[in-house]
Each structure stands twice: as C-alpha cells, then as structure tokens.
Amino acid sequence: MSRIYGERIVLREYQDADLLYMKKWVNDPNITANLSDNFLYPHSSYETETFFKTMVEGKALSKSFVVGAIESQEYIGQIDLYKLDWKNRFASLAIVIGRKEYLGQGYGSEAIRLIQKFAFEELNLNRLELEVYEYNQAARKCYLQCGFLEEGRYRKKIYKSGKYWDSIVMSILKDEYENRSYTNVLSQ
Template sequence: MSRLYGERIVLREYQDADLEYMKTWVNDPNITANLSDNFLYPHSSYATESFFKTMVEGTSANKSFVIGDAASLQYIGQIDLYKIDWKNRFASLAIVVGRKECLGKGYGSEAIRLLQKFAFEELNLNRLELEVYEFNQAAHKCYLKCGFQEEGRYRKKIYKNGTYWDSLVMSILKNEYEK
C-alpha cells in the first residue's frame, strides 16, 4: 500500500521503530480504557511483537496503517479497515492514538478523513462502520465531526467500572462522504 498524506500526518506502513511505542500503549489504562476487551488483560511483549510481525509482513487481512507525523514519520497511533466485505463493499474502522501527548489534537479526525478518502475513492467501498462505547464522548464527537451517523445501539453491552454501558453503532456511506 502506498502512503496517504494529510496536512499534519501520514498514514504509512509499520516500521521497526513503531514496536516500542506499541509496547508502551497496549498496557496503558489511559489509552486502552476506551478500547475493546482485547485490552482487558495485560499484553506480553511476545503478543505485541507477534501482532507487530503480522503488520510488518502484511499477512493480516486488514488494511492497516500507522498514523505518523508528516514531517518526522514518528508514530502517533494506528488505524485499520477490518472485516472488509468486498462483495457488499463495506468495512469496519478501528483507530487508536497511542501516545498520550497526541490525544485531543485532531490527529484522529485527520486520520479518519484520510482513511475515508482511501476507502471510498480508491477501494470503492460504499460503507464504513464502527462501534463506540457511550462513555467515550471524545471519540463519539470525533466520529460525528467526520460525518458518521449513529444508526443504533447495543443496549448495556459493555460492563466497565461497575456499570453497564451501551455500545453505539455508527456508519458513513459513500454518498454522505461525497457531500
């Protein structure tokens, strides 16, 4: 895959230097608190290295990018298209800004917009979808800003810190992106 350039970021391939950043955030509760239950338990270095190896070798079915700084290419986070359905032309989106000092600075929304352009204009997908936990208000706001619409919710699907929470289903269609 070629690199995708934005104003402040580039969506690029995985590089050896990214592994140390990944090892840091996968066990940081400040980063993983809003992510899936894949991050419920600590990740060993071996598990992170194994995942990293599949990304570097390109053996994953996902279309995955590192979110890097446009000038230095330094790791900021990761963004993926997964569960790609080529027949029906849709995919799920996942994103993580893995460096605390980069949170809340608009890198996520810029990465999502670049990935939308790639998904709709290059891959000719018709729909991108995602799930976001209702307590993750920053992500919800970001997705709305990027044109996603809430289309439903899984009621009380997530148990976190003694409370059951809804998981919101959001999507954007190609024609909505084009407006």
C-alpha cells in the same frame, strides 16, 4: 503500499521503530480504557511482537496503517479497515492514538478523514462502520464531526467500572461522504 498524506500526518506502513511505541501504550489504561476487551488483560511483549510481526509481514486480514507525524514519520497511532466485505463494499473502522501527547489535538479526525478518502475514492467502498462505547464521548464527538451517523445501539453491552453501557453503532455511506466538505485533507 502507497502512503496517504494529510496536512499534519501520514498514513504509512509499519516500520521496526513502531514496536517500541506500541509496547508503551498497549498496557496503558489511559489509552486502552476505550478500546475493545482485547485490552482487558495485560499484553506480554511476545503478544505485542507477534501482532507487530503480522503487520510488518503484511499477513493481517485487515488493511492497516500507522498514523505518523508528517515531518518525522514518527508513530502516533494506528488506523485499520477490518472485516472488509468486497462483495457488499463495506468495512469496519478502528483507530487508536497511542501517544498521550497527541490526544485531543485533531490527529484522530485527520486520520479518519484520510482513511475515508482512501476507502471511498480508492477502494470504492460504499460504507464504513464502527462501534463506540457510550462513555467515550470524545471519540463519539470525533466520529460525528467526521460524518458518521448513529444507527443504533447494543443496549448495555459493555461492562465497565461497575456499570453497563451501550455500544453505539455508527456508519458513513459513500454518498454522505461525497456530500460533505472536508478541508485540510490532501493525498499524494
């Protein structure tokens, strides 16, 4: 698999050293609070290792990358294209920045822009889509900055902290991506 280089990060393959970082965030409520209900219950070391093994062996149905620091290649998070539909040329996007010290510094935005470039220019996809929870304003702002548009909502789909929240459906189309001007995104 080719690596995708940005200004501060690289999207790369999973490596043995990544497992330690994954084990640190997978049960951290500060990281998992905005992720899917897959993280509602604690993950055992075995579950995390099994997932990791699937990724390392390339057996996952998704096309997944580690978001690594460009200089050290050290793990920052993960970004995935899943539910790939080759006939209709679309995929769903998921991302997690798994290390708190990297949150809010634009690493997620850079990773999303790199995966958009890969999806639209290399895979020839026509659409990327995602869901973001209404209460996750930081992620929603990031997606908007990366060109995603709100398409609709699943009303009161998510129950969190004693309240029901909407799940917002967002997408970006290839022609919208092509008409945007991205800076600071390089690939090799």
